Amino acid sequence: MDDNAVTVNGTRIAFDGPNPRSRIATELSGKPKIAGENVPLVAQRNAKAARVAIAVAALKDAKASGVVVRTQKRDNATGELPVGWVDAPVACSAVAMIAKDVSISVWTVGGVVARRFAKGMAGPDLTLGSDAFRKGASTCDSPMAYVAGDEGIQWGLVFDLALAAKEGGEGGAFRAQKFGLVLDPPVPGRKVTPL
Structure with missing residues (x-):
């Protein structure tokens, strides 16, 4: 596609x-x-x-x-x-989203105050954003972690963020087996309704 x-x-x-x-x-x-x-x-x-x-x-x-x-x-x-997808996402499942200004926000599906990482020198700050995403996923016993991009954000950036979190070494083990996607761009910190 x-x-x-x-x-x-x-x-x-x-x-x-x-x-x-x-x-x-x-x-x-x-x-x-x-x-x-x-x-x-x-x-x-x-x-x-x-x-x-x-x-x-x-x-x-x-x-x-x-x-x-x-x-x-x-x-x-x-x-x-x-x-993948699940019928009822675990409330502590990690969510990472790249916003229109190319900042990265990380929070949980159930909704908590989001951590925001400003744009890096050449795009999203994948190092800090993926570390926070990995830490969020390592503290929750959920088979899923969720990624999203605001309107206009290219898939390649969201893909890079997910892979960096999954394959990176710091911040604990990435427990999630699969990633879930979100149809409508979520509001950082608010409850998320994934696919």
Whole structure:
């Protein structure tokens, strides 16, 4: 997928137009290796984070059990991010969001005062933001941690933040097995309703 459309078996479904989530889910329904499967999704770095969340929500609607989002990392290697969903998220699950001003906020799904990390020299401060995200995830016994990007934020930045938290060494073990996405950009510090 790119910022304009999702391609399913050669059929391109544009995000422009009415209800892209429903149109993508309809195209996916009944296709082999979707229902009950962990489905791969190749997302371009420049796709908007909100549009990646729409594509993942459509896969959930099509009864996929999870998604593995594959995206090019900053070093040009391909990275994988396991994405899933649960019926009732644990209130202490960590949430990290990149805002329009490229600052990073970290808080819990249940809502607490968010920690904010201002923009770094060349984009989001992934070092401080991912450390706080990892610490938040290490203090909660939850299988999920959640990431989001404000409107206009590219998926590549959100992907980098999630991988930095998952693969980084400081701040304790990253307990979450999968990442969850949020359709509507959350308000830092407030309760979050993930997919």
